[in-house]
Amino acid sequence: MLSSNIKGVTNGFPLKIQVEKVVEKQVEINHDFLRNIFPKIDWKAFSDASRIMGYDEMPEEPPEPSVLESNVEFLGKFHHALLELHLEEGALLCPETGRKFPVNKGIPNMLLLEDEV
Amino acid sequence: MWYLCVFYHRLLDYRKPEVESLADLFGAFEDKRRPGNRVLQWRLPQHHHPDSPFYFVDLPSEDVAKNVANRSILVKGIYELWGEGGSYEELEEAVKSYPDERKLPYLGSESTFKITVDSFGKVMSLLEQNERIRGLSYISFKGRVNLKNPDHNFWLMETDDIATNNGLPPVAQRRIFFGREVGGADRKLLPTYQLKSRNYLGPTAMDAEMAFLMANQAQAAPGKLVYDPFVGTGSILVSAAHFGAMTMGADIDIRVVRDGRGPDRNVWSNFKQYGLPMPIALLRADNNLPPWRPGLKEVFDAIICDPPYGVRAGGRKSGGRKLLKGVIGPYTVPDDKRADHIPSTAPYSLAECVHDLLDLAARMLVIGGRLVFFYPVSREEDSCEDHFPEHPCFELVATSEQILSSRYSRVLLTMVKTSSYTEELALAAWMKHLEFKANHSKWLEEGKNLHSSVFSPAETEQRIKAQI
Numbered sequence: 001m002l003s004s005n006i007k008g009v010t011n012g013f014p015l016k017i018q019v020e021k022v023v024e025k026q027v028e029i030n031h032d033f034l035r036n037i038f039p040k041i042d043w044k045a046f047s048d049a050s051r052i053m054g055y056d057e058m059p060e061e062p063p064e065p066s067v068l069e070s071n072v073e074f075l076g077k078f079h080h081a082l083l084e085l086h087l088e089e090g091a092l093l094c095p096e097t098g099r100k101f102p103v104n105k106g107i108p109n110m111l112l113l114e115d116e117v
Numbered sequence: 118m119w120y121l122c123v124f125y126h127r128l129l130d131y132r133k134p135e136v137e138s139l140a141d142l143f144g145a146f147e148d149k150r151r152p153g154n155r156v157l158q159w160r161l162p163q164h165h166h167p168d169s170p171f172y173f174v175d176l177p178s179e180d181v182a183k184n185v186a187n188r189s190i191l192v193k194g195i196y197e198l199w200g201e202g203g204s205y206e207e208l209e210e211a212v213k214s215y216p217d218e219r220k221l222p223y224l225g226s227e228s229t230f231k232i233t234v235d236s237f238g239k240v241m242s243l244l245e246q247n248e249r250i251r252g253l254s255y256i257s258f259k260g261r262v263n264l265k266n267p268d269h270n271f272w273l274m275e276t277d278d279i280a281t282n283n284g285l286p287p288v289a290q291r292r293i294f295f296g297r298e299v300g301g302a303d304r305k306l307l308p309t310y311q312l313k314s315r316n317y318l319g320p321t322a323m324d325a326e327m328a329f330l331m332a333n334q335a336q337a338a339p340g341k342l343v344y345d346p347f348v349g350t351g352s353i354l355v356s357a358a359h360f361g362a363m364t365m366g367a368d369i370d371i372r373v374v375r376d377g378r379g380p381d382r383n384v385w386s387n388f389k390q391y392g393l394p395m396p397i398a399l400l401r402a403d404n405n406l407p408p409w410r411p412g413l414k415e416v417f418d419a420i421i422c423d424p425p426y427g428v429r430a431g432g433r434k435s436g437g438r439k440l441l442k443g444v445i446g447p448y449t450v451p452d453d454k455r456a457d458h459i460p461s462t463a464p465y466s467l468a469e470c471v472h473d474l475l476d477l478a479a480r481m482l483v484i485g486g487r488l489v490f491f492y493p494v495s496r497e498e499d500s501c502e503d504h505f506p507e508h509p510c511f512e513l514v515a516t517s518e519q520i521l522s523s524r525y526s527r528v529l530l531t532m533v534k535t536s537s538y539t540e541e542l543a544l545a546a547w548m549k550h551l552e553f554k555a556n557h558s559k560w561l562e563e564g565k566n567l568h569s570s571v572f573s574p575a576e577t578e579q580r581i582k583a584q585i
Contacts, residue, residue: 013410028394032340033363040416083397106385107375109401110408112435113460 014045015092015101017052023088023106029079035068037082050081057081119160120182121196121296123274124170126285128330132191133159134515134531135333136174142336143184145177152485152533153512162201162294164278166286170237171276171294173198179299186300188360190307190329196272196296208293209255223297224256229263236275238285249273253295270298309391310355316390317382319350319373323423327519328356331421334515334531335489337362341418342397346404346477349373351384351396353421358393362418367400369433369462374399404473405434405465405550414480414538421489424470432465467493469553471506476546479510482534491527494518510536 043062050058057077067074091100092108099116102109124132137157140146146155158175165171170193176182179197186195199220200211223230232253234246241249253273260268274294278287310325312318323331331353337343339361345353348366350373358364366384368374377383388395402408425432471492478488492505505513505528515531 025395030339030363033342036340036418037342037416040413042410105375107371107399107401109371109375111369111371111401111403111460112406 014042014048014095016095017049017087018091018093018100019052019054019087020091021087021089022053023086025084025086027079027083029076031075034075034079034082035065038065038068038078041082046081050085053085053087055081055085118178119173119175119198120299121162121198121294122172122174122186123193123196124172125191125193125302126170128191128326128517128519129168130517130519131330131529133157133172134517135189135191135330136185138334138336138515138531139185139188140176140181142338143181145181145185147177151512152514152535155514162276162292163203164289164292165276166288168286169276169288170285171274171292183300187303189302189333190326192300192302194272194301195299196294197299198294198296201292201294203291203293205249205252205293208295212256212295220256223269224259226259226261228260228268229266230258230260230269230271231262231264231267232271232273234273234275236277238277238288241275249275272296272298306359310359312352315350315352316386317350317377317384321423321425322350322352323356325352325356328353329359331489331529332356332360332362334529335419335421335487337419337421342416343419343421344417344481345422346402346420346474347422347424348384348399350377351387353423354396355387355391355393357419357421358388358396359391363394364396365398365417366396367402367404369401369403369435371401374401403435403462404477405469407477409481415483415486417481417486418483419487419489420474420478420482422474423491424467424474425465426467426470426491426493432467432470433462434465434469435460435462466553472546472549472553475506475508475511476550478532479508479534479542479546480538484534484537486534488530488532488534490530492530494526494528496520496523496525505530508532509542510534510538 044060047058047060050056058081063074068078086106087103088106090103092103093100122136137155140157141155145157160173161167161169162171162173174195176185176195182195186192197219199215200208200213202208202211232250234241234249250273272295274296276288276292276294278290306329307325310329312322312324315322332343335343335357337357337360341362343354343357343362343364345351345364345366348354348368351364351366354364354366366374374384377386384399385395400408474490475488478486482488488511505516507513511532512535513530513532515529517529518526519529520526
């Protein structure tokens with residue numbers, strides 16, 4: 001969802017993920033939520049991101065929405081990649097300038113410095 | 118069908134909007150009318166004052182009535198009225214003429230029941246209560262009495278025309294009601310979530326009752342994604358999560374959102390305390406320069422927040438006040454200090470904060486999504502600010518005022534997104550953003566300063582002192 005918003009940067013998405021620590025959390029699965037959010041995701045960025053985090057189960061091409069309805073196993077994997085994998089420590093890098101947005105304790109710091117505003 | 122709705126006597130301005138938002142959520146308006154027209158029909162009982170806790174409301178079905186009542190915070194109960202009158206004789210006549218097919222299903226021998234006698238504005242002894250119950254012998258209750266957990270709960274309510282009414286509004290003449298309870302607020306909710314037992318608090322944590330009211334105005338529900346751009350300690354998101362929504366929050370202050378007061382006293386632990394699902398993400402971000410990817414839009418079902426408008430907590434945005442004033446040029450932080458540098462921030466005026474919030478909501482809410490937020494209002498006579506923020510994408514559906522002091526109130530605004538965010542709107546918002554930046558000092562110094570209007574000594578006091 002996030003992109004680099006440094007002044008002057010035109011191509012700030014997707015942010016590259018630099019992984020230092022990934023944490024897997026248990027989250028109760030909610031089918032309605034997954035179905036609602038699925039069309040809003042940039043699939044390529046999402047599947048690339050999950051691969052960098054160590055999970056290879058997301059296909060490169062976005063699946064048909066009907067797959068979410070019919071394939072419970074896939075829904076579970078989608079849920080796992082979307083909600084259960086957390087980047088605990090690491091950074092998000094601006095694809096254009098290489099500027100690092102640090103991620104600490106699971107929280108990305110997207111605040112710009114004084115000269116980037 | 119008309120039901121009797123009895124409210125808790127507090128936050129009067131919030132009562133009907135809550136019921137209407139919930140009625141909408143539970144399908145009362147199937148005809149897809151415009152959001153501003155999704156209002157219910159209300160009627161005051163005879164002899165009652167508009168502030169009365171008693172109202173008749175027209176709801177399409179018992180299911181809707183039950184769902185609304187059980188989820189609400191301010192509805193003490195919704196009842197199917199079997200009869201009403203100015204005296205017990207009138208009541209008896211009314212109940213006797215109420216159709217049998219509406220009464221018999223609840224009087225059967227296989228069910229359990231209980232009768233509660235409630236006298237509003239006065240205390241009735243147990244003896245008097247039992248006397249009233251015996252007076253209902255003309256109703257053929259066939260079931261067994263179960264005081265703890267009955268199948269059906271009947272209520273006999275007396276509202277009297279006595280002088281002192283325990284703070285309730287006066288009733289011109291006595292009115293008595295008898296009905297079957299269809300639903301009512303969960304009385305365990307507020308004690309469970311009260312702030313005094315909350316794990317992680319901050320000075321601006323929203324109290325539990327108000328947080329739930331906000332979540333109800335926003336129609337938080339399972340499957341939805343709710344966002345708070347000023348998340349702080351997460352108090353508002355907690356209530357949305359209680360109603361089943363997934364949540365996400367951001368704050369410009371990294372210490373509040375990332376660190377909290379320790380590994381077990383932070384935003385995450387607040388959710389853990391109640392066994393609620395964690396927010397899907399927490400960010401440190403500036404609402405004035407948000408980090409969303411281009412093309413991202415219509416992602417949130419609701420945005421609920423209490424923006425920092427400078428009374429209890431001043432808002433901040435990126436930039437540094439000297440920088441924005443042009444006193445110093447943009448400086449570069451040396452490389453070795455960049456990692457831990459906390460960027461300087463500048464005061465964020467209310468006008469700009471609200472502009473950014475409306476722009477964010479216009480872009481990021483789904484059509485039909487709700488923006489629910491507090492807006493401060495000065496109560497001084499010379500205040501010329503009596504219209505609320507507007508935006509072409511939104512329709513204002515509710516405003517509820519809560520008086521905080523003799524000087525100011527806050528109003529909870531509920532807006533529904535009714536049209537799409539266009540390129541033109543995005544451009545207009547960007548132009549406005551640049552205008553705010555260029556006129557930074559002007560907005561802060563010349564613009565209406567809420568903080569000083571609340572905290573400076575009263576005008577009259579000053580005039581009196583001058584005369585002495």
